[in-house]
Amino acid sequence: MFGLDADTLRNIKKVFATLPNLEKVILYGSRAKGNYKDGSDIDITLLGKQLTLKTVYALEEVLGELYLPYTFDISIFTQIDNDDLIKHILRVGKTFYLKENGKLKTESGAKNNSQLPKGWEVKKLGEVCEVQRGLTYSGKDAVDYSDIIVLRATNINLERSALDFSELKYLRNNFIIKDKYKLRKGSLLICFSSGSKNHLGKVALVDNNYNYAFGGFIGQINPKREVDSKYLFYSLISEQYKQYISELTDGVNINNLKIKDLQNFQIPTPSLPEQKRIITILDRTFKAIDQAKTNTEQNLKNAKELFESYLNRIFEEKGDDWEEKRLGEVCNIIGGGTPSKKNDEFYIGNIPWATVRDMKTDKIKDTEFKITSKAVLNSSTNIIPKGNVIIATRVGLGKICIIESNIAINQDLKGIIPKASKQLSVGFLFRWFKNISNDIINEGTGQRFRELN
Template sequence: MKNNWQMRKLSGVCTVIAGQSPEGKFYNNHSDGLPFYQGKKEFTEKFIGVPTVWTTKVTKEANAGDILMSVRAPVGPVNFATEKVCMGRGLAAIRATKMIDKDFLFYFFQHFENKIIGNAGAVFNSISKAQIENIEIPLPTSEEQKRIVAILDKVFADIGKAKENAQKNLQNACDLFESYLNNLFLDLNKGSKPKKLEIVCDIVGGGTPSKDNSVFYSGDIFWATVRDMRDDVILNTECKITPEAVKSSSTNIIPKGNVVIATRVGLGKICFLSQDTAINQDLRGIIPKNLNQLSTYYLFWWFKNIAKVIEENGIGATVKGVKLPFIKNLEIPLPSIHEQKAIVKKLDELSEQTKKLEEIYQQKLDNLEELKKSILKKAFDGEL
């Protein structure tokens, strides 16, 4: 930090206003009253997004130009308010005085957010008004603040464009694969007579052993729920059960190498099984009756293609799901097993290429974020 910069507590250069939530009965979604923000859900890169909730009873206000800070996990992210709003307990407003440029203050908080998270990645659960007021900020002259802001505006605009391009390329890579997958199965549907899934597959349900018996959950048999469906292959499960647990419940063990789909909660998800795995009631095992007629790998890609169809057909007030008859009546195109294998080979290759592209663009996005952090550090160390 430069010698002529002063260290000042935020309480000396800002006004901090802690949020307070009105009672829920005053909320609405038809623009009556002030926009209400509870936390960082609507945060963007810089300016808070369009409101979805309004309140007719205002507790704590923020003005246009105030900096809104997320004060509950995650602590630290900031956005500018673009109009007068009501804040809930998850936010605090920081209002700059004439002593400090509000954009300089905004950039400081972006820099400070990295300190809140810490080197080990441990995140604070919350930060109080008093703690915010006690944060110390390096304060150069007004002219120096404006000079630093001008540099950061220019550099971050360039970084923003680079991020936008990388995100666009990342999305294009995903869209291109999905488009190929969709068109492939559209052509297959036109070229061959599909069969109902129940004709070519056994559809096996699951269940949950009694949670009251802890011994049931001390075994070594994989027992899968939607929580275990994080990737294309289930390599492990959070819970493992005993043979007695299987016998005493409606769970079923699906042989390894087969696929399971989520028919409730994570509707549309599909995974291969790396081990013989028992499943709960939210999953279904889909087992081809004749592997000379239907390849499991082809079945996997077909389910990937219709995932959105399954999701769109979910019913339920809170948790959406699809019933067994819906799954049974799904129609799958069945080209020859030789053609299925050729399709799988092509899709596997394209999927691998897409993943490599995704990794490249994601790494570029990560590098740009690190560059932002590095530039912010230089700015507040007085090295710009």
């Protein structure tokens, strides 16, 4: 099966069984499609509770002790950000391992009534709320601008669990919107369908009177009298809720949330006065967290500005023993490229492939996209050895990072590799680029920037 003999399969599954949080393993790539070769990689993605990169590293280490003539490419499905890879897995994925005879848990994890404080009850969401799926419309109904606005899944911000009005969808003015598809103050919007499991079940509180409708990939939860909308909101951003949504996987078709499954989520429900007391406590707590985060970010910004100012002074006050050289004299400048997007298999590997989107911090170790060695061989991308600098030379001009793993780069980036590490340290090089980043941006195609091309 999958090009592996029975003993090999048995030994691999024994390894999977040693991980208590691992509930399912999906095989994809050439072995799942049946067009594998003898030495083809074993591409797998993991499903389960509280899986981390440490899980992956531990699994790789134990599988390595089997001394198999294959390379394992392992990922955690809920942490995949590549929509094309997700679609590929959903399309061709095969169940490779299933814990407990394939039964994944779907219990909400709420306590039963006997375990709750006096006056509390465990109720299903369907008992205390009404759920309405959004309206559907065709492409011909959409226009560039009108008075009719329809919110979509992108209008629910995942990180903030709040409404985001940055990208709005407009329908023709004579499109009829029924009342049940209009936003209600005090309701919650929820994502029912998404290309990424991470967005499935995300919610936002409708905290004002908006004259908007909501589309078919999302829905509206309307609380009944016995539950406060803010209390419901806090219940649906809890870890208990997130775990419940994560466990509602059915095979590999996990990008849709059924209303009946949502309605089965169990919520510990106290009296309305107690709900309001809890809301007050949580509001105060989250406000304090936000303020602490703001203070921390400001302190970091101040420290960074002070440090940058100190470094700028060092570079401006060069000593007598400083010697100026062209970048090309002391460094090799390596370009990159993009493997063909038409070949799905190029993007199901384990080689990090960086774009400007990955350059969010001064150091990067992992990337949004992963490619195969075949992708490297069949494109103009190059792998930059870890410990070196990469810089953006087109999109995101002037961004600079030190890479902490071997990373391939696209055509918007350059790898800067010192020819002699004893003569030029990467740390110095990084700070020098940081010091002149504004010059690079301002000059655009000026002399200093041309040396990178």
